[in-house]
Amino acid sequence: MNYPNWLLQRAHLSSSRMALSYEEQEWSFSEMNSTAQKYAGKLAAFGVERDSRVAILSKSHPEFIFIMYACLHIGCEMVMLNERLSKVELAYQLEDSKSRFVLVDDKLVEKIESPHVITFTSIRSAKPVEFEIQEEWEQGRTISIMYTSGTTGNPKGVRQTAENHFSSSISSALNIGISAEDVWLCVMPLFHISGFSILMRSLVYGMGVRLHDKFDAQQCAKELQKGTVTHMSVVGVTLERILNVLDEHKASVSPNFKTMLAGGGPIPVAYIQRAETYGISVLQTYGMTETSSQTTTLQPADAARKIGSSGKPLFLYQVKIEGAQKPGEAGEIHIRGPQVTPGYIGRHSGLLVQEDGWLHTGDIGYLDDEGFLFVVDRRSDLIVSGGENIYPAEIEKVLLNHPAVREAGVCGKPSEQWGEVPAAYVVLNEEIELDVLLAFCREQLASYKLPKSIKTVESLPRNASNKLLRRELKAWN
Incomplete structure (x- = not known):
């Protein structure tokens, strides 16, 4: 089975709908598509072609998205580099991934020592050439590669396919629902699965994205008050900072705002209860880079009575606890479903991802008598x-x-x-x-x-x- 190119399809179905806003600028899906095609022609001028492995290092801003979407049109594999890493760490990932091209935001160019660097300024000024747009994507096509640390201390490059991202987006939609008016506030870094998955959901759902270049509690609180966004992804520390701003200003949150998805480790119950006083529904999630974001999420109807839980598996997924004989017994969390990565790249390419059809996460948790997952620890040493x-x-x-x-x-x-x-x-x-x-x-x-x-x-x-x-x-x- 092949998927239609998501950006082409979304531009066709929802051409005038807002796809992205940043500061005072705004782009429709049609404009995003045409801009991405222009950038694809510019990348092609440097020799970027289908199946090229392209590393990208950038801060979060619209041009980063234009370039990522251009890579989708060409059919590249994108190695998403973390801007917070040191030169040594980035050099390891470039060597391990064997990236043919390294596309670098000019503000970060000093972090990269590679003969394959192409700066964003160079891309912007390049004359576009003809290229073959990929109108269909195979399910198993690698869209993105993200490095995640392993217990050996050596980062592993995780392949994330079109099927991985699509199943993650669809399963999340079945859990929280979607509407044409939804706008996701994105303050998560785009190189991270938490930020990248918002872009994938945008294309699949036809949902707008309100992009900030970094997390700022004051600005996030203003967005929640204005009612221009409906969803947001947070971790414990960012949620707490937003709540402090709301408390300080005795502010109210717009009824247009629907849900926060909270990941990155267990969220203190006190934070969730504080958020409820503002009418904010905080849904705890559980997932990892190897599962292209969420695997379990707490449904809105269960949020109040299952505080502290990461919910039940999303529709297409399964979760079990190794060795557990009854509810409440803790053990290693095992996951199965179409969101699980097919494997790693580079020196870890031979590493077995699944055993007996299940991903062994190394995380410890338990299922209660209703099948709700509670994560006890994010791996023993993590x-x-x-x-x-x-x-x-x-x-x-x-x-x-x-x-x-x-x-x-x-x-x-x-x-x-x-x-x-x-x-x-x-x-x-x-x-x-x-x-x-x-x-x-x-x-x-x-x-x-x-x-x-x-x-x-x-x-x-x-x-x-x-x-x-x-x-x-x-x-x-």
């Missing part, structure tokens, strides 16, 4: 900081590269602002200022991954096989 996933092994690997460090262990410690932040413990070979170690990490890690504390210890807790026991590190915080 640190979830402001909605960002941080694996301790990534930080440990960097610390161990310093000659003064013999052993390193990292765990999460509680933070009122971010939920959790990384804390590092090191056994030294020689004396060194801890600020020097932190500076060493800063050269190789994104800012949100930097340890917020580094402490020296005589030894690290290990089991009989000499495996580091990170769970015991948490008791040291």
Whole structure:
């Protein structure tokens, strides 16, 4: 089965409907389509063609979307690069993905060292050439590739196909409903599945997107008050900041606003209850890069009585708990459905994604007696900081590269602002200022991954096989 090109189809069905707004500018689906085709011709002038693997590094702004949609028309595989990563981290992903072209926002060009760089300014000024527009997409065609960290500390490039994105969009629509007037406020980064999935839903639903270049609690609160948006995606820390602004100004939220989808780790019950006082329905979700966003979502009718739950599986999906014999028993969450990635790329391309037809998430949760999922922990060692996933092994690997460090262990410690932040413990070979170690990490890690504390210890807790026991590190915080 093939899908019609979603942008062509949406421009045909809803040509004059608002597709995107940013600051004071607005584009219809017809205008988005024509602009994307112009950019596709410009990319073709550089040799970009069907099945080209194209890495993109950009801040969130309309031109980023024009270029992504141009890639959809050409039939490229888009490697979505995280603008917050260090040069070292980005270099790893470019090498692993073997991207033929690297399209870079001029403001970020210093982060990339590659002979394949094409700046946005160069694209903008290029003379378009003829290209073959892809009028149909195969179900298994790779649309996007996003890197997610693994427990080894080595990021894995996750393939996300047309079927993955389509099933995610349709299943979400069956859960929360859609209407022609819907507008999704997008403050999530577009390189992340939480932001990218909003664009996919826009094309599939014919839904408008109100884009902000970054999260700003004051601006988000204004949007909710004005009634110009109906949906929004949040994580715990952004929800709490919006609520604080509403509290401070004793503001009210427009009745036009319908729902917030909340992901990135468990949302405190107190936040959900505070949101209810403003008439905001916060629906907890559970998903990951390997499932192209949501797998479970709490339905509006169940939101009040199942606070803290991530809901039931969306219509096309299945969830089970490994080893659970009865409701309430916790175990590893397993997922099955058309949203699950077919695999990884690069050095992890041989890694088995599914075992016995199920994705083994490594996350711990339980199902209650009605089948509602409650996520207990985002993997045993994972640190979830402001909605960002941080694996301790990534930080440990960097610390161990310093000659003064013999052993390193990292765990999460509680933070009122971010939920959790990384804390590092090191056994030294020689004396060194801890600020020097932190500076060493800063050269190789994104800012949100930097340890917020580094402490020296005589030894690290290990089991009989000499495996580091990170769970015991948490008791040291």
